[in-house]
Amino acid sequence: MDEVLTVRRWRRYGADRLYVTHETGARVGSVDLQSGEVVADDPVLEARVRRAAQAYLRSDVPELVLPVTSELASIDALDGAGLTAWLGGPDDDRPRDERGSPVGSRLDRLADDGWQAVHDVPLGRQGTVVEHLLVGPGGIFTVTERRHPDSHVRATSRTMHVDGRSVPYLRDARLEAARVQGLLQSAGCAGVAVHAVLVITGDLERDVLDPPQDILVIARHEVPNLFRRLPARLEPARVSAVAQVARRRTTWAR
Template sequence: MEDVLTVRRWRRYGADRLFVTQETGRRVGSVDLQSGEVVADDPILELGLRRAAQAYLRADVTELALPVATPGIGALDAADDAALQAWLGGDDWDTIDLAGVRAGRGSTVRTRLERLTDEGWQVIHDVPLGRQGTLVEHLLIGPGGVFTVAERRHPGLKIVVDGRSLEVDGRSVAYLRDAKLEAARVRGLLLTAGCADVNVRGVVVVHGDLELRPSAVQCETVVMSRQDVQAAFRRMPERLDIHRVAAIAHVARQRATWSR
């Protein structure tokens, strides 16, 4: 059996991604052409997602419709897999191992956040913020509160957080400021949509050698390593009950909430 996947490229505001959907409009997943992250909405769809991405990159078109085998059957051959990894950056490509995901060993931030859903959390990916093409990578809503979550990848580099400053390999970057502004924007839109007295915090998940230095200056943005994602959110004190979580998540899943 075959399914037809449509691949579209999205390039705005420094982002460069491929989005893949089925004929029904259901999203299969995305490929970040800058960081190399491959995100499948369902792990069994990952093979089709990779094959469609590889075909798109070879075709050099603006949009591609590709028949592929039913998810879960077949795999990329060695040449195709090597070519796709080369395009996306090779060694640090954060792939999802299907057997590992099923066994609970998936490594992406997306997968780690989704594992929290069994513990009362809800997560929404790629939230379209406003009409300028900005995306919130992950919006997490649960007992510990409401959080925007962004991943920043610097494998092998030293990342130092000291109060309100964050440095990567000795160079100051604006991740904390950006996360704070994003969280404030999300909070404002949720308030406008009817979520009274809601607070939103920004979270930056880093892939690198993270050092959190004690500081008298408190930062509103939370920084954590990718490996600590689940444990960090589990440690947070309960601020929202299950009914409040469900109500905020319902509002957050409405497209109208974010189109203002």
């Protein structure tokens, strides 16, 4: 019997992604259709994630269910040029910074500094996804990017505006961090504190007299160096333990 994969598109808060899951519900990977970032839970599955995404983009349906051996194997390697043109790929030899350097890739650079990043964390069964969960010496952070490359973004302690229009990004990020904190604590990570980070792609202005207090609002170019400068709060063993819990699917299926 053929192995079955499901591809779904998720568009929210300016993000546009495809999620590939196994018939068991296990996540296989994801594709960011804006930045081109491909994340596979197992690196050997990256080609499979790319081909599943290509099949989805050709199908023009809201959700695609496809047998791996029949559907994906029928996609000729040369036909992958269209997906590579959209997403970039191994044959794209431009420097990473010229390709936009996705936030997830920037966070992964912190590995040598003792940080661990978990990408595309699924919260519950309603399709909510935390873009990045970062665990390291400086603490535990949910990291969410909001892209407004041609807009002015102004942040105060309580409000955020994009070209003068109020957006709920601060509230949503705080709620997300609180939910992640609660689930980690329920999974056995007693006493952990999770803080929210908003990464803004655009012309960011932080109010110097009334800046955000309980949430980090940073520009994309500040990632990853800002995290390297944070004071140490967690021991390496604690970082490893929390990251291990964060990678368990059962932690978030509550």
